[in-house]
Amino acid sequence: MVLMSEKHRFWSFIALNMDPYLTEYRYETSTTVSEIRSRYGYLNNGEEAGDIHSIAGRIMGLRRHGKIVFAVLDDGTATIQLVFRYDILGENSWKVVELLNIGDIIGVKGKPIRTLRGELSILVNELTVLSITWRDYPEKWHGLADTDKRYRLRYLDIMMNERVRKAITSMYRIEKSFRDFLDSKGFIEIHTPKLQSIYGGALARPFTTKMYSLDKTVYLSIAPETYLKRAIIANLYRVYEIAVCFRNEDIDAQHYPEFVQIEIYQAFADWNDMMKLVEEMIAYGIKNVFGDYKVEVEHNGNRIELDFKPPWRRISIEEAVENYSGIKVRGKSYEELIGIAKDLGIEVDDPRMGKIIEKIFERFAEPRLVQPTYVILYPRDISPLARPYRNDPNYSERFELFVGSLEIGNGYSELNNPIIQYYFFKKEEDLRFKSSHKFIGKAEYHPMDKDYVRALEYGMPPTAGVGIGIYRLIMVLFGLPSIKDVIPFTIVEPDEFKTIAETHNDILKHYIENLHLDKL
């Protein structure tokens, strides 16, 4: 089909008395393609089953051979070959077959057969056109490759790129598994506010918007953390949320300004309990989706196998640095660490020692952490919401989860002491003011959240919490290089183009006349 060069095939449908929008409003299917596939696998080449089924979906492939035509139908559960034969369909239906394009939506009735070449198919004896495409689909072999078009016409990318579609559909099943798992452990999900007057739970620049009813500026949630902990204080001792978080930061392969996290909080538990819960939950989800704890993925161009079977490896951040870089960092002074970083070509102007260690860790250890690994015992000074390590207050009871060289999660024994929390907030605030990072305006500083401190003053039980980035986990599991690949729809700048109504005035007229659209 070419949009502009010849008389549109639409008129051929009209000539056959088949308006693609006026003729059919629904189609009753009797089964799905994936059911047909599992049920009729036994058919031998050339064999035909007796049952008639009806299925509906989009034509994804067409091979014309004169009086026999092969098509590929995608009904959303799987794809299957359709066989159209002139001798079975007859002259009238054959005229419709000849009009079909890749991208059209049809319903068919027919018997399952296995063709002579061994392809399980539906031998069609009734064809119904349910909707048509007005635009050309990408070439079958290369698919949609232009990155601009992939994100702009994302429905095409999801439709045609198997891995992307798998990732997006599996995300639902992973999330459902997490919910099922947590439900079985007595957790409930609550929704925390996305519009907040004080943002917190992480250090990030927020989005601001205007709430007219209160005539004030409000922030979009950067994390559900402080509200879920308020829920713990409310005696909701096991809570979680699969929450969209908004952070007004730059976009890259691992970051997107709106992303989904599952945050989980469990009272009367510590970081060890949480690490155990998380590895069990993720392993459970992966087993549900992949049928195994082991998943083969693409990682830096290589096929590797990730093994999620608990328990996962644990290593302290300093140990990881020393193991992978060969550089001693334990017991070093601030000046010594700055010197080490400088020798490595790492520019750090942060007054926190932990930040320097974290930088070296990111450079040397993170790329090597491929199998699921908990990195533990983060320096206390970069963990303002975590509880100090019970055996050494220079560290915090904090862990981060790494898989496929990506940071997937972050958790800790939650700080429940309102006095220390106040002090840490105060220090964070001072730090932000002193920091050389040149954010503009006061909104970018982490505000002192006194309301949250007051909540702690009513008493919060010992609690463990965690946040796990859903998009990043899916990226790793499906070997996709960019976080945008797993986000169903991302933001794009509007472009210029013409609609069919604009290019084909005759067709627009047809509908105005047929449906009396001009009669108000």
Added chain:
RNA sequence: GGGCCCGUAGCUCAGCCAGGUAGAGCGGCGGGCUUUUAACCCGUAGACCAGAAAGCUGGGCGGAGGUCCCGGGUUCAAAUCCCGGCGGGCCCGCCA
């Protein structure tokens, strides 16, 4: 915020460095083909704008311009070189 790369037919891309008639494959259209699965074979048109629309006609008598994302510039001559913009991607800094 800093740096790099890409934008050519519906799709995937070549041509650009070393300026000189806009190319290929797929797809489209016409024909053939009842077992293909990136089907195959023969033929053919198409790149801007306008005329509602295919064919077609006009913009186009001389010159210039238009149609290689857009707009300028250099040049006898620009898809190609230079400058600016738009759209997209990647890397660094920051955030998960």
